[in-house]
Amino acid sequence: MRSSRLLSPEKTIEGKLLQKFRGAERLTDRLAAVLIKGCAFVAIVALVLIFVFIGKEALPIFTSPEVRTEADLGKLLLPQPERGFVWQPVSERPAYSILPLLAGTLKATIIAVVFAVPLAVAAALFTSEFATPWAREVIKPAIEILAGIPSVVVGFFCLMVLAGWLQSAFGWTYRLNATTAGIGLSLAVIPIVYTVSEDAFSSVPQRFRDGSVAMGASRWQTAWRVVLPGASPGVLAACVLGFGRAIGETMIVLMASGNAAVLSWSASDSIRTFSATIAAELGEVVMGSPHYHVLFFIGAFLFVLTFFINLTGQWWVGRLQKKLRGGS
């Protein structure tokens, strides 16, 4: 290389080789840039494809006359003559009212959130404000372990063990019901609520706490009056994201809810959720039948719903960052 520079670089063989080599390197560089940029698009493309392909299979509910005679939007949502709100997709006269499923989904989700949010937010507050280092060393890995348990294992535990305990404790008629499923779901919700709200608490600047303590507030008053309000958008985000997680979770409710599409207010009745309905019925459904399209419609609904819930959650996380930055 040095010798080629002493001579005129374009004229020596080495110089020519070097130029060619440079050219090849530049080509590789361009190629890599294009490839890598292409890969970055995959996430966006995937999200669009999910929407398009699930929407495509859900569309016949609005467009195909054949499907609409059995299941159109009115039949899904409005009470039907003689039958009211019934989900019986495989009976002689199929009925596709999704209201019992909506009720089941809401019941399980609300129970899960009501159970998980106070526990997880309190635990997060403890970890960030009061815990000694060793207590932190226990609670953080415990949450990581909980988050790492596959949902099918949680469902298994609820079905085999927890359902029996709860039934003998409360004397329920049905072993598998909305409360069992809700408590099972809360196990999936706790890690996400904990993680997001703990992040929010620890992003509150230390000098807020110092100021509060300097004014004579106790540690609890500081946590309750300064840290919690300061981190409130983050805690709200945690609740919203937890809600989104609970609505979409499948295996736990599929195994622990009893899967009976009952429309009632009782928390001790069996329920059937949207996600569990898809999981239980898609395997045996005739492709292209009204039932098939209704299941995809439910899937599309779940997708859109969780999409907006997650956007809301992220928006609140953004609000938290803006708020704390603005305050500093």
Add this chain to the structure above:
Amino acid sequence: MPDRTRLIGWLLQSLTGIACLIIVAMVVIIIGNIVIHGAGKLSWEFISQAPRGGMALGGIFPAIFGTAALVILMTIAVIPLGVATAIYMHEYAPRRSRLVYLVRLAIQNLAGVPAIVFGLFGLGFFIEFVGRGIDRAFYGGRLLYGQPAIIWAALTMALLTLPTVVVATEEALRAIPETYREVAYSLGATRWQMIRRVVLPQAVGGILTGGILAISRGSGEVAPVMFTGAAYFLPDLPTRLHNQFMELGYHVYVMTTQSPDVEKTKPILYGTVLVLLLLTFTLNFTAIMIRAQIRKRLRSER
């Protein structure tokens, strides 16, 4: 400060501690129950033999094999894709680029899509659209790829785990000091040379973390593979991309909910759950250890 206020504060503070205790207790109870009931079942025979006697005897080797095959295929798809996405966002894209904003939004939302929706997508897109298309184009319409298969299950799972890999890789890229890049450029490296020789070797830990977390997630997730390739019982192991396969999580689900005699299959069931748990925990533990190393370095660099 009045004593009463102090006392109430102290009580409420203890309540938050109790919330922590409850969570830890729940984790201990679940793990403990499974370990106590499942530990007796673990043996070399259990993990190396096929099931016999209507799932009441023998082992779960085909399910372990199927899960391993699934996550290997998934990893082959998700690692290059996820790493490239992270590299684009961190190394190529201009600051405050709109595209990066969109990609990040897509990744975050992809992470929030319910697993069952991925299953629907796998069926509607990979099997019905891509698979059927391949069959029509290359096999004269003979049904080969247009049905549930391990390749479609693996690709569906790859999409599900993509955010995990992207996030972990990005964290590792952030930990690489800017000076390393500047030095590489000053020596005349092209961007790609710099990435290949400097950034990628430095980011191996993060990529590994992401990959392991993805594998852990993929080996436990059931909903996405229910309709895209998993089967309850198969006489043969999957050898081709269009074969169906047995999966540990799916095995647990079917055995729990559809076993004709739960008492008889219970020991095997607990054993299977324990194997699945051990698998995911070992993976998670390894990933957490590597990640802790990276974070430590990130702190010391600053």
